[in-house]
Amino acid sequence: MLKKRIIPKFLIRNGRLVKGVRFHNNFREAGNPVSTAKVYDAYGVDELLFVDIDATPQGRPATGSIIERVSEEVFMPFTVGGGITTLEQIAALLASGADKVCINSAAVADPGFITQAASRFGDQCIVVGIDYQRRDDGRQRVVSRCGTHPTDLDPLDWALRMQDAHAGEIMLCSIDRDGTMNGYDLDLIGSAAQRLEVPLIASSGAGSLQHCRDALDAGASAITISSMFLFSDHSPIKVRTYLASNGVQVRSQRGSHS
């Protein structure tokens, strides 16, 4: 039986891990990416997600050198995002050891890029990240370029369009909840999981064990966790034990060689 995935999300800025609140403020230093990846490998997490948050604003692709170093140390799946705009950049990141890439702003700029990327590297390789925020009129709308460029796209409509464009997975990230540790956006996760035929990754808002369970019960195939792992005493082992004891299918084994 397929397990629900627990994915630590690492934001990278200037080669270091950081974590902020709602994409903008209060960035806190959170350690060295390679050594942190090793720690999470030892915890037996299911996958790692690295997002180079300076890449799109600085107009360059996510850095491959950190990924190369991680792939020498840990033998587990990882996804890399940030600033990806060309097929060559995807090829380079995959050659660095990434299994999947996460594309966000480039999909908004040109939805056809997702179809091109999927046809060259396979649908399963292409994760489309969708950041969205509630506007003053109460509607949630997609925001691209690391939370700086508002659009008129409805996040659920956009997720379905990206599925039609051959995205292999969809990651939904509520900017309003990012770093708040107030819980995932269960309404959208629930409706998106029901409509999507590809796996849905729920991102942003995890602050308690119950939050994790709620997002998976709502239909997410995977959850990302960032602040909760970095700044609370909830380890991946605690999360997994809690989920297993509440009937969620998660991996039983520790997993790592280290």
Place this chain on the structure above:
Amino acid sequence: MIAIVDYGMGNVRSLRNALEYLGEDVVVTDDPAELDAADRIVLPGVGAFGDAMVAIRERGLEEVLTRQAMVVKKPVLGICLGMQLFARSSNEHGEHRGLGWIDADIRRLDVQRPLKVPHVGWNDLQFAGDDWLFQGIRAGEANFYFVHSFHMVCHRPADCVATIDYGGAVTAVVRAGNLVAAQCHPEKSQDNGLKLLGNWVRWTC
């Protein structure tokens, strides 16, 4: 020496790192002479079936690989798309001929909601308890990482040595003589994956 076939389709770095972690000498190559000289060959692969066969043929590798696999009978390991290429055919985006080393065809996963395609994540291998390939891997903890939309349909049931449950039994690992092929990614499956790779590198067929 283990040769990883470099045909521009796949995450060879992780595979190389995992085999070197196990203490093996590894060469990543598309040179027929090096494939001839290697003790073992690994065929990795990520992407679309048709593109992969074109890439293998464009590099002139089909003949040398088939000779090593079917005449010299070296141990050859296929992983993910590399595994699927061992089959006769695939209907991923049109009909494509494969290497034809295993009597099998590649078809899209046919599952019902709420199951998703692609099948992404960790799933439990089911295998015969005394199989050497899975030595040291405990039943019930035999989870491996998968990421695929198509799967292998074997026409000789004995070739399929491990399955997973995803809306029914799905082929996870096949073996026929000197050929072993895995739909999952052992190089990304932490401890279990390293054990499977370790069992394979120690195997003399």
